[in-house]
Amino acid sequence: MDVLFKNGLTLCLLIYFVKFSSVFCDGVSFKKYFYNDNDYGKCLPNTTAFESKAQDPVACGKMCHLNNACESFHYQPETHQCFGCRYKRYDAPPLRDDEKRTRSMYFTPVENFPSDCKDILQNNIHAKTGVHEIKLWKSRKTLNVFCDMDTAGGGWTVFQNRFDGAINFNENFTAYETGFGELEGEFWLGLRYVQEIADQSATEIRLDLSDGFGREGYEAFQDFRLSETFLYTLHIRKESRSFSGGREQFEEASTGFASNNGYYFAARDRLKYQYCVDGAESGWWHVADGCGGVDLNAHYLNPGTPLNESTQGFKHFGFAGRYSLRASKMMIRRN
Structure with a gap:
């Protein structure tokens, strides 16, 4: 399902839609991608901004959005591990709507403005x-x-x-x-x-x-x-x-x-x-x-x-x- 996330100072409003292919956090959307076996569900070496537990990808996306060093994140549904990464990736193919939601999920931001x-x-x-x-x-x-x-x-x-x-x-x-x-x-x-x-x-x-x-x-x-x-x-x-x-x-x-x-x-x-x-x-x-x-x-x-x-x-x-x-x-x- 798609998830719309609106971040207030202490108030979070979650509205769930039918598909689960994107996460939206305070105006920043994260696009879901295939899990890459070479990454083992984590960031590339020496590029981890943070590692924490999160209830779901929305909570993980919030952590990434609020961390200035985080550019993308991996979420592992089985262990609820959330990995914030210091880089963006553009080379992974988008997730199919019918893909099974197991193993790690990779999200990269889609922003209104480029950073360079x-x-x-x-x-x-x-x-x-x-x-x-x-x-x-x-x-x-x-x-x-x-x-x-x-x-x-x-x-x-x-x-x-x-x-x-x-x-x-x-x-x-x-x-x-x-x-x-x-x-x-x-x-x-x-x-x-x-x-x-x-x-x-x-x-x-x-x-x-x-x-x-x-x-x-x-x-x-x-x-x-x-x-x-x-x-x-x-x-x-x-x-x-x-x-x-x-x-x-x-x-x-x-x-x-x-x-x-x-x-x-x-x-x-x-x-x-x-x-x-x-x-x-x-x-x-x-x-x-x-x-x-x-x-x-x-x-x-x-x-x-x-x-x-x-x-x-x-x-x-x-x-x-x-x-x-x-x-x-x-x-x-x-x-």
């Missing part, structure tokens, strides 16, 4: 590159974002884009936290939004680059996240690095974005590494020893301008050598 560009693409495989509206999974804030639906399979949420120097990136920390620029031009999305989008599940980050001499390429890492504090410390898995293009030294991970791993974000009103901020005129994950060879928010110069200690600017030494870049695009996608 990957959701948008999965909901509509014909979605185009451009500005789309999402609803952040934890804060529930609606937000316009720029989605890249063409690069490497699409579904990328772009959080930085530079190509002509039209936008001044020498901003204070508040601006870097909340975002600035124009989504259809040059922009920085905002650290707090990047952090929340990446916190949904395992996330890949990709840096698309081009220099002043016609070279194009990229650098990508798995397990990207920003620390859960106002420091927004950068975390990536260095050994997961993939790349293409650039100069010969680009083969060495130490010349790229990996060198910024573990450093917190500093802007012009942050005192530590102030000499890096002032010289580069940017907010960035500056490296303590010499500021580092990568700063995609630094002062925009004519592409191909030689860089040295007295001339700092838009740079990725591993990719372009000691010459200023022409363009960069930073984006993330859930795995």
Whole structure:
């Protein structure tokens, strides 16, 4: 039977219909799917938001809906075990109306708003590159974002884009936290939004680059996240690095974005590494020893301008050598 669930502060109203293929919890519906033998009725490894007893799938759905980390759930009718999962699945076939209701049941949410560009693409495989509206999974804030639906399979949420120097990136920390620029031009999305989008599940980050001499390429890492504090410390898995293009030294991970791993974000009103901020005129994950060879928010110069200690600017030494870049695009996608 279908179950309609309306959640009040302490009052729950349950209305039962004829079929049992969906659960509705306070405006969020969960679609029922076949049990997958490979999951054993539980979440994928290391993705369990909670585990508890529940009288029925409705009660389990309520637990999931009220838990900010829960994106879907398994319910086991024989044992009344409820498993909240930190991920959504779209690949399972829907439950048939005549299927026997035994073993574990898997439910995944059907929401009015996607939580990132990957959701948008999965909901509509014909979605185009451009500005789309999402609803952040934890804060529930609606937000316009720029989605890249063409690069490497699409579904990328772009959080930085530079190509002509039209936008001044020498901003204070508040601006870097909340975002600035124009989504259809040059922009920085905002650290707090990047952090929340990446916190949904395992996330890949990709840096698309081009220099002043016609070279194009990229650098990508798995397990990207920003620390859960106002420091927004950068975390990536260095050994997961993939790349293409650039100069010969680009083969060495130490010349790229990996060198910024573990450093917190500093802007012009942050005192530590102030000499890096002032010289580069940017907010960035500056490296303590010499500021580092990568700063995609630094002062925009004519592409191909030689860089040295007295001339700092838009740079990725591993990719372009000691010459200023022409363009960069930073984006993330859930795995």
